[in-house]
Amino acid sequence: MVDRTKAPEARPITHIDIEQVxxxxxxxxxxxxxxxxxxxxxxxxxxxxxxxxxxxxxxxxxxxxxxxxxxxxxxxxxxxxxxxxxxxxxxxxxxxxxxxxxxxxxxxxxxxxxxxxxxxxxxxxxxxxxxxxxxxxxxxxxxxxxxxxxxxxxxxxxxxxxxxxxxxxxxxxxxxxxxxxxxxxxxxxxxxxxxxxxxxxxxxxxxxxxxxxxxxxxxxxxxxxxxxKRKEVLAQDTQPEKKRITMEKAMQCSLRIGKRLITKTHPDFFNLSLLNGVLGGYFGSRLMKKIREEKGYTYGIHSTMIPMIQDGYWMISADVKAESVDQAIADIYKEIEILRTEKIPAKELELTKNYILGQFLSSITNPFSLAEKFKAVYLYGVGYSYYDDFLENLHNTTPEDLLATAQKYWDPATMSQVVTGPKPAENED
Missing domain, CATH: 3.30.830.10 (Metalloenzyme, LuxS/M16 peptidase-like)
Structure with a gap:
């Protein structure tokens, strides 16, 4: 008879059996x-x-x-x-x-x-x-x-x-x-x-x-x-830009920070996705803790990997108090720099991995979501082995791997930035 006073033993998930299209x-x-x-x-x-x-x-x-x-x-x-x-x-x-x-x-x-x-x-x-x-x-x-x-x-x-x-x-x-x-x-x-x-x-x-x-x-x-047959329209390389667009009627500022990166077929895509999770990919991420909980600049801030067929980009987005937008931007870059110079603590990385795995498991629970998982690989030119690689990489990726990935891709000098909204109020002496 099952003893319901004791929690079941936690075991690592080593295989995901996705029902295939x-x-x-x-x-x-x-x-x-x-x-x-x-x-x-x-x-x-x-x-x-x-x-x-x-x-x-x-x-x-x-x-x-x-x-x-x-x-x-x-x-x-x-x-x-x-x-x-x-x-x-x-x-x-x-x-x-x-x-x-x-x-x-x-x-x-x-x-x-x-x-x-x-x-x-x-x-x-x-x-x-x-x-x-x-x-x-x-x-x-x-x-x-x-x-x-x-x-x-x-x-x-x-x-x-x-x-x-x-x-x-x-x-x-x-x-x-x-x-x-x-x-x-x-x-x-x-x-x-x-x-x-x-x-x-x-x-x-x-x-x-x-x-x-x-x-x-x-x-x-x-x-x-x-x-x-798909005709390729290759995007030209561009230089990073920083733009500020004044919208006097706006009550707050909206910011975007990011850069062009890679597609799903690139071998570094998974590490970048995991690194993105640590920075701003879920509610417990570093940006949410710093910009929302600690500083109170915004109700929500997120970073996202956006893969497409011929290219892909990464973007941080948030709506921020107008008087706090410059400080929020400075704090965002500080968090990026920390990931480029310091290894992610093992406990924090494990928490992020568990969140990502949990989200994935919850997304394969019904026939329509299984069809979406098929589209997510088929339309991008990869097979179901992508999900096997996902689980293997999730278990094996180390803090050292992510430090190297951040140094390779997240140089702030290569990032573009757009801010829209009213001008911040000038500080009074």
Whole structure:
């Protein structure tokens, strides 16, 4: 009999058995990825489109093309589509990214036979009604006007522009871009980059009928395999910059500090991710303790590794009291310098490792998160061995390893910095 007065013995995790997505191809060559898991009768069908900002002939064409897919087809109006989706308790989401875009259907397993044909119709027969385009354009112009009053939005945009000038990674959205979009731009992007140019990812507790319906409705279309080839647009090297943008109406400052780094395929990526965790990757990190808890300059400060297909960057972000922003920046650089000159104490490193491992384990508990783990490696050109390497590196990385990594990558002289907000109040004598 189990003695529940005693805590179970703690044991190190030496192996993570991730349930893996399986892949086959439909008759027309479209890749079909699937993972059956979970107990609830719910499925997600996601179309992975190998297109985004990189493919645009006109800026914002991908956003508007994806955003209007469910606003009307050859046989249904946007209102009829919305009513049908609501009637079956389903949900359709679209997302236009830099390198990839997605169209997702969430529904009950029993309704897949009805809704899969609708999903196919959206991506194959959307007509992009002009009136709906104008409504979406008006909404985006309004959102842009509001966002430009937010220091965090301006800081984020300007920081990416600093790292990636004249490159899709850093190009901001402008009023001119939105106003210039027309229905023909959406039709062209759809025909060239969305229609029949996707892979299918099925996850959840689906049945044989779901698979049969996918093969029936998606397997007979004419595919365009050549259009899946990715064209590289290499970012040019840039010099670090420090910019301050005055926004007098702002109540506080928003800051960004960081630099371009490496992609997921680089051998140093894991060590940098672990080092980032120590600095600002979770609530118990050094930046949170120093800038938030000890100094009270902000409610939250974070550092993040942002990997992309062709490049990657690292960024510290925080919203800070205007009168404290300069001191906060100085303290941030002090914390970076400590990591470049002193080894991380073993106890602190172990705590960070346990947090990272715990977060990972909590992210593989349902079929949809397992599908996300698949995308996180597949779309970046690595396999499931990435997760085996993750666990091995987590156990074996030493304070000496991270000290060397910090010295190699985190020289403050190579970092860019952007601050937006009001000018700090001058100190009175």
């Amino acid at each position: 399986q892949t086959e191809h439909l008759e027309n060559g479209i890749p079909f990825h699937f993972i059956k898991a979970g107990t609830q009768e719910v499925v997600k069908i996601e179309l992975l489109i190998n297109a985004g900002s990189f493919r645009e002939a006109r800026p914002q064409a991908s956003f508007f093309a994806l955003g209007l897919l469910a606003e009307g087809t050859a046989t249904k109006t946007g209102s009829e589509i919305s009513q049908m989706v609501d009637f079956y308790g389903a949900q359709i989401d679209t997302s236009a990214g830099l390198e990839f875009s997605t169209v997702s259907l969430y529904c009950l397993t029993k309704h897949c036979g009805t809704l899969i044909p609708l999903l196919r119709e959206l991506v194959e027969e959307s007509v992009f009604p002009k009136e709906e385009l104008e409504i979406l354009k008006s909404r985006q112009l309004h959102n842009l006007e509001i966002n430009r009053e937010r220091p965090s939005f301006v800081a984020g945009n300007r920081f990416k522009q600093t790292l990636y000038p004249d490159h899709p990674y850093g190009k901001p959205v402008t009023e001119a871009d939105i106003e210039a979009i027309n229905r023909e731009d959406c039709l062209e992007f759809h025909k060239k980059w969305i229609k029949n140019n996707y892979q299918i990812l099925l996850s959840g507790n689906y049945d044989d009928n779901t698979v049969a319906e996918i093969k029936k409705h998606f397997g007979q279309n004419t595919a365009y395999p050549d259009s899946r």
